[in-house]
Amino acid sequence: MAVSLQGKTAIVTGSGAGLGAAYALALAEAGAAVVVNDVSAEAAESTVSAIVGAGGRAVAVVAPVGTSEVAQQLVDTAVSEFGGLDILVTNAGILRDKSLLKMTDDDFDQVVNVHLRGTFTCVRAAFASFKDRGIAGRIITIGSPTGQRGNFGQTNYAAAKAGIVGMVRTWALEMARAGVLVNAVVPVAATAMTRTIPYFAAAIEAEDAGRPMPDFFRKDLGFGTAEDVAGLVVFLASDEAAGISGQVIGAGGDRVQLWSHPEPVFSELRDGGWTADALAEQVAPRILSELQSVGEKFPPLPDELNRPAS
Numbered sequence: 512m513a514v515s516l517q518g519k520t521a522i523v524t525g526s527g528a529g530l531g532a533a534y535a536l537a538l539a540e541a542g543a544a545v546v547v548n549d550v551s552a553e554a555a556e557s558t559v560s561a562i563v564g565a566g567g568r569a570v571a572v573v574a575p576v577g578t579s580e581v582a583q584q585l586v587d588t589a590v591s592e593f594g595g596l597d598i599l600v601t602n603a604g605i606l607r608d609k610s611l612l613k614m615t616d617d618d619f620d621q622v623v624n625v626h627l628r629g630t631f632t633c634v635r636a637a638f639a640s641f642k643d644r645g646i647a648g649r650i651i652t653i654g655s656p657t658g659q660r661g662n663f664g665q666t667n668y669a670a671a672k673a674g675i676v677g678m679v680r681t682w683a684l685e686m687a688r689a690g691v692l693v694n695a696v697v698p699v700a701a702t703a704m705t706r707t708i709p710y711f712a713a714a715i716e717a718e719d720a721g722r723p724m725p726d727f728f729r730k731d732l733g734f735g736t737a738e739d740v741a742g743l744v745v746f747l748a749s750d751e752a753a754g755i756s757g758q759v760i761g762a763g764g765d766r767v768q769l770w771s772h773p774e775p776v777f778s779e780l781r782d783g784g785w786t787a788d789a790l791a792e793q794v795a796p797r798i799l800s801e802l803q804s805v806g807e808k809f810p811p812l813p814d815e816l817n818r819p820a821s
Contacts, residue, residue: 514749517542520593521748522585524576524633525603527554529702530653530737532561534600537741538748539567544593546585547571548603568593576603576629582636595644598748599637600651601630601675608664619667626671631678638682638691647690649748652679654695654759659770661805676759680772683757692756694747697770698740699733699763710809713816727813728764735764743767776801 516538526535527549535545539562547562547569549555555571562569570592574581589596604626607618630652641648657665658672675695682693701718705711714728718736728734743762746752761768779794811817 514745514751515542516598516745516748519543519597519748520546520589520595521598521600522546522548522589522596522633522637523600523602524548524585524629526558526600527551528557530698530700530740531600531602532558533737533741534602534744535569536561536565537738537745538598538600539569540565541745541749543598543748544568545570546589546592548576548585549573550575575625576601576633577624579632579636582629582632585633586636586640590640595646596637596640596648597646598649598651599633600653600744600748601633602653603629604653604671606665607667610664611666614666619670622667623671623674626668627674630675634678634682634693638686638689641691642689647692649752650682650686650691650693651744651747652693652695654697656697656699656761656807659697659759660807662807679759680757687756692747692752692754694752694756695759696740696743696747697759697761697768698737699761700735700737700740702737705734710812713812724764725813725816726765727816730765731810733761733763733766733768739764776803 519542521538521543523531523535523538523545525531526547535547535558539545545562547555547558550573552573555573559569559571570588572585572588574584576582586596605622607622609618634650637648637650652675654676655668655672657669658676661669679693679695686693701715706715714724714734717724724735740762743760747755759770761770777797779797781789
């Protein structure tokens with residue numbers, strides 16, 4: 512069985528390079544026409560050229576996501592160039608990493624505007640198009656392990672990515688009657704950011720040399736290439752994903768994961784409610800014994816990989 516997107520049209524924001532380009536290329540390979548979006552005209556045209564050169568159909572929209580006007584421009588381009596819209600992938604994002612006391616209002620606002628507001632405005636415009644045309648469309652948003660667990664120096668990014676997951680759960684309820692499916696993908700892949708982290712040096716070195724990444728990265732960490740994530744995006748965009756909505760699905764290397772939704776770890780009852788004294792006496796020990804972890808905890812590198820990239 513070959514998953515096919517023949518006759519479909521997709522928008523992929525932030526698809527001039529990296530993960531977004533991999534998603535756009537994979538969607539096109541499956542048969543979809545693609546609206547490629549990026550803030551860099553050169554990057555956007557590079558992805559378009561790669562798709563067209565492989566026999567696909569694509570067009571570029573060079574604009575920063577965030578505003579309602581850009582979101583509508585993307586939808587209008589899909590309709591005018593390819594006759595409609597069936598799939599939206601909201602991948603565009605930026606980083607402005609700083610610890611809390613060093614993070615400026617502008618650092619926070621820029622990241623939230625691109626990731627969170629950009630997702631909101633693009634999804635709203637796409638959903639309106641789906642409803643107007645009676646299309647049971649597919650919406651794939653991009654989350655992050657940081658949005659699930661937090662990460663030092665990424666207050667803005669964590670807030671935006673966690674917010675995207677919250678919106679997905681809400682939209683799954685609101686879009687169900689229209690038959691539109693919406694999910695979040697949590698990619699774990701080599702990107703410009705991971706290139707700066709010594710822990711991933713052996714994996715990046717292998718990718719640059721055209722060799723498979725060591726199994727420790729691909730299996731133990733679920734860390735791989737952008738192309739490793741693209742298959743999940745294509746699947747969620749397809750008819751084969753029928754019935755899957757409101758989910759958070761991770762992909763990286765050789766691993767795929769379904770993230771759970773938050774559930775209580777324990778519940779305690781006390782007649783008349785809880786005073787501070789009662790909480791300190793009865794509940795604090797239980798909380799301390801059940802503390803939930805924060806941040807990503809990476810295992811030590813195997814000795815043979817514990818070296819810098821050459």
